[in-house]
Amino acid sequence: xxxxxxxxxxxxxxxxxxxxxxxxxxxxxxxxxxxxxxxxxxxxxxxxxxxxxxxxxxxxxxxxxxxxxxxxxxxxxxxxxxxxxxxxxxxxxxxxxxxxxxxxxxxxxxxxxxxxxxxxxxxxxxxxxxxxxxxxxxxxxxxxxxxxxxxxxxxxxxxxxxxx
Numbered sequence: 001x002x003x004x005x006x007x008x009x010x011x012x013x014x015x016x017x018x019x020x021x022x023x024x025x026x027x028x029x030x031x032x033x034x035x036x037x038x039x040x041x042x043x044x045x046x047x048x049x050x051x052x053x054x055x056x057x058x059x060x061x062x063x064x065x066x067x068x069x070x071x072x073x074x075x076x077x078x079x080x081x082x083x084x085x086x087x088x089x090x091x092x093x094x095x096x097x098x099x100x101x102x103x104x105x106x107x108x109x110x111x112x113x114x115x116x117x118x119x120x121x122x123x124x125x126x127x128x129x130x131x132x133x134x135x136x137x138x139x140x141x142x143x144x145x146x147x148x149x150x151x152x153x154x155x156x157x158x159x160x161x162x163x164x
């Protein structure tokens with residue numbers, strides 16, 4: 001399987017989108033999205049223009065998809081730059097807020113653990129993609145900090161490459 005054209009995560013599934021001139025991708029980090037042929041052609045150069053553009057675009061796509069069955073985003077060339085308006089990732093305080101709100105929205109009660117895939121959390125909070133050898137370093141740092149502050153507990157769940 002190819003790498004994701006946005007975040008470069010391995011094992012991204014590619015298929016026909018059912019739309020003219022569009023390809024569907026299903027990425028562990030970004031989620032499901034469709035890219036037009038024009039975007040596929042210009043994306044490598046566009047993403048090379050900033051160190052965090054891949055992470056930002058992944059974050060925005062994951063947020064667009066949301067937690068429900070929202071329609072898959074269709075990424076078109078005339079909106080491409082809207083995915084990285086500032087070339088800055090969300091600050092740690094905003095990442096922490098997103099993580100705590102996500103946990104509160106999904107957890108049924110304090111004693112019921114919830115599970116999230118590591119790649120999903122990376123994109124959801126807007127973590128960096130720039131740590132060599134550890135794609136989850138940003139979220140791991142955030143989780144450790146929130147645990148130190150006694151705002152949440154977490155542990156690695158090796159069964160599904162995620163945390164609970």
